[in-house]
Amino acid sequence: MRTTSTFKEHTAFIGTYAAALLGCGATCVRLEKNIGRIASAYGIEVEMTIMPRHIHLFMRDKSSGTSESAVIEPRKMPISFRCNTLLSRLSWEIADGQIEFSGAGAALQRAVSQPPRSKELVTFMVCCASASFCRLFGGDLAAMGVLMLSTCAGFMLRCHLLERKVDIRAVMFLCALVSSVLGATDMLFSIGSTPEIALGTSVLYLVPGIPFLNAFSDVINRHYICAFSRFMDAVVLTCCLSAGLCTGLLVMNAGMFR
Amino acid sequence: MWTQIFEDAFFSAIAAIGFAAISTPPRNCFAVCALIAATGHSLRFWLMDAQFGAGMHIVPATFAASFVIGCLSVFFSPMTKAPAETCLFPSLLPMIPGIYAYKTFGAMVKFVLSSNSMQSDYYFSQLSSNGFTCMFILICMALGSTLPVFLFGRIAFSATRRKFL
Numbered sequence: 231m232r233t234t235s236t237f238k239e240h241t242a243f244i245g246t247y248a249a250a251l252l253g254c255g256a257t258c259v260r261l262e263k264n265i266g267r268i269a270s271a272y273g274i275e276v277e278m279t280i281m282p283r284h285i286h287l288f289m290r291d292k293s294s295g296t297s298e299s300a301v302i303e304p305r306k307m308p309i310s311f312r313c314n315t316l317l318s319r320l321s322w323e324i325a326d327g328q329i330e331f332s333g334a335g336a337a338l339q340r341a342v343s344q345p346p347r348s349k350e351l352v353t354f355m356v357c358c359a360s361a362s363f364c365r366l367f368g369g370d371l372a373a374m375g376v377l378m379l380s381t382c383a384g385f386m387l388r389c390h391l392l393e394r395k396v397d398i399r400a401v402m403f404l405c406a407l408v409s410s411v412l413g414a415t416d417m418l419f420s421i422g423s424t425p426e427i428a429l430g431t432s433v434l435y436l437v438p439g440i441p442f443l444n445a446f447s448d449v450i451n452r453h454y455i456c457a458f459s460r461f462m463d464a465v466v467l468t469c470c471l472s473a474g475l476c477t478g479l480l481v482m483n484a485g486m487f488r
Numbered sequence: 489m490w491t492q493i494f495e496d497a498f499f500s501a502i503a504a505i506g507f508a509a510i511s512t513p514p515r516n517c518f519a520v521c522a523l524i525a526a527t528g529h530s531l532r533f534w535l536m537d538a539q540f541g542a543g544m545h546i547v548p549a550t551f552a553a554s555f556v557i558g559c560l561s562v563f564f565s566p567m568t569k570a571p572a573e574t575c576l577f578p579s580l581l582p583m584i585p586g587i588y589a590y591k592t593f594g595a596m597v598k599f600v601l602s603s604n605s606m607q608s609d610y611y612f613s614q615l616s617s618n619g620f621t622c623m624f625i626l627i628c629m630a631l632g633s634t635l636p637v638f639l640f641g642r643i644a645f646s647a648t649r650r651k652f653l
Binding site for chain 2: 257260308309311312313318321323344346351352356363366427431434437439442443451472
């Protein structure tokens with residue numbers, strides 16, 4: 231294996247892989263297993279410290295004893311299970327010797343540069359999900375309709391602002407504000423019989439559920455620092471969306487401010 | 489009863505598909521997410537139903553449903569060739585205690601703004617009741633769903649392997 235590529239190339243590849251996997255929202259345990267698998271296939275021993283904003287990798291060549299240390303920043307990208315799947319698959323292909331080192335680099339690039347899904351389709355799916363969520367909590371048809379509209383406006387604004395690289399906390403606040411103001415119309419115009427449900431569920435599509443669940447998974451695997459960081463990130467985002475909801479209700483004189 | 493269960497399963501499946509779309513799963517995982525979410529959420533509905541079901545409290549019912557969702561996600565992952573979390577996390581999202589969180593937040597605001605002790609006592613009890621229920625539901629969801637991933641780690645972490653062992 232080492233005849234076609236050098237130790238440095240392998241460590242650079244492992245670093246890029248780790249940055250991509252952490253960036254796409256993988257849990258710490260998956261990161262450890264996948265990187266360990268690749269390193270082992272290339273005859274490298276690896277020790278890693280996974281921190282919230284960087285990964286510290288210490289790699290040692292088993293045959294020559296050469297070592298290298300790298301501090302890598304996670305790749306900035308939205309949570310993507312498709313990327314996570316492709317990267318996990320790649321780690322097995324490397325471990326099972328099904329892919330050459332040059333092919334692995336190309337596969338890594340393909341995994342991280344997957345085109346995003348149609349924005350309109352995703353918006354429509356999220357709107358349907360919000361309306362269904364409202365129904366699960368006992369909302370009527372009017373509340374479901376209002377919620378579809380408020381989610382549509384909020385989600386489109388979210389996509390628009392994120393594309394313009396606006397800070398995620400400000401995005402959360404603004405989207406929650408817009409969604410709650412529109413969600414309050416059910417109460418304001420007495421359209422249906424469950425306006426409280428429409429209000430309560432109007433910002434749920436913004437709840438950072440995956441960071442919360444990742445944090446719990448990291449706790450189980452005793453990655454406490456990373457878990458705490460992910461948890462705090464999720465709490466801050468939840469506070470931002472709560473502030474947006476609160477401002478929206480205050481503006482509309484609805485919900486808890488009525 | 490069956491109509492209610494099917495309605496619950498149907499809407500939770502749509503919710504799971506929609507929320508899954510935000511985190512970009514592989515295309516073949518959408519149907520599995522829907523199936524797992526429908527099974528888990530309708531199981532919780534049945535467990536909580538006092539008349540025809542087990543009449544359980546929402547917290548243990550959530551734990552049981554989350555555990556089933558976790559197990560199904562792990563066992564379906566070799567079929568989808570995707571990590572177990574791909575179907576697990578979106579399937580859990582319909583169980584998020586949104587209304588409890590909203591009521592907790594509302595009670596907190598009213599508690600802060602209340603002008604007399606009787607009002608503040610009432611809102612504090614609302615705040616703690618809804619807040620603790622919300623917190624325990626979230627803990628049970630996270631714990632119940634991630635346990636199978638570690639219990640059946642061999643399946644969960646080699647699901648993406650071409651030649652699954």
